[in-house]
Amino acid sequence: MKNLSFAIMFIVLAAVLVASQTLFVVKETERAVVLKFGEIVRDDVKPGLHFKLPIMNDVKKFDARILTMDSRPQRYLTLEKKAVIVDSYVKWKISNVARFYQSTSGDEFVANRVLSSRVDTGLRNQFGERTMHEVVSGEREELMTELRDRIDGVAQSELGITIVDIRVKRIDLPPDVSESVYQRMRTEREREAREHRSKGLELAEGIRADADRQRVVLEAEAQRDAEMIRGDGDAQAAAIYAEAYQQDPEFFDFYRSLQAYRESFANSGDVFVLDPEGEFFKYFKETN
Structure with missing residues (x-):
């Protein structure tokens, strides 16, 4: 058992x-x-x-999945000989297993190294044929498509892999170029700021001048109205005085004399040199 x-x-x-x-x-x-x-x-x-x-x-x-090769940022020159720092990546996958094994011994590191060299050369050529504006915005999509199609044929024949996509993550300027660009941008913004300030001062002067003109006009109109009102008041007062004088001239003279005495002797330090027999002291002498 x-x-x-x-x-x-x-x-x-x-x-x-x-x-x-x-x-x-x-x-x-x-x-x-x-x-x-x-x-x-x-x-x-x-x-x-x-x-x-x-x-x-x-x-x-x-x-067999889609793999990513993330390249280190590289320095390229554009058509105007301006330097840029480009950070890119490549999406690829194995399409011919036999050729991939024969060319790389199945080592993804070898494949990435060869592919990185091809992409670097392609990007250098593509950037060298375009201006700064074109690579940044104008023809960026066209650049990536053309480069992908060009490298895909080489990659399939040499490495047995298919290039799914090539993308530029960032395009930066070198530090020395960035500083000059920022300085130029700063100068341009300062110039625009000065223009805006001068326009604001000009507008403020116009508003201030218009306000001063309106103030002068308002004061003149107010002065005119005041003079007219004062004139009407004086005319009415004169008419009232005249009417009162006609009713009792003797009392009116007496009342006006009292007002003159009150205003003349308001301050104890005032001194008058007058003839005691003059008309001004008439009511000081008369008792009836």
């Missing part, structure tokens, strides 16, 4: 060992090639369960 159990376990272990050496699984996110003593005998193995010969065959698996 024990020998039978031992035999069954041995057979199972042997079957597992043989299966592990003859069966392999390719995931949905992978592609593979089967080698026979280092030579490709089956390429582009699709996802699923597959067989191989132990010892003779070897399997190399590769990531």
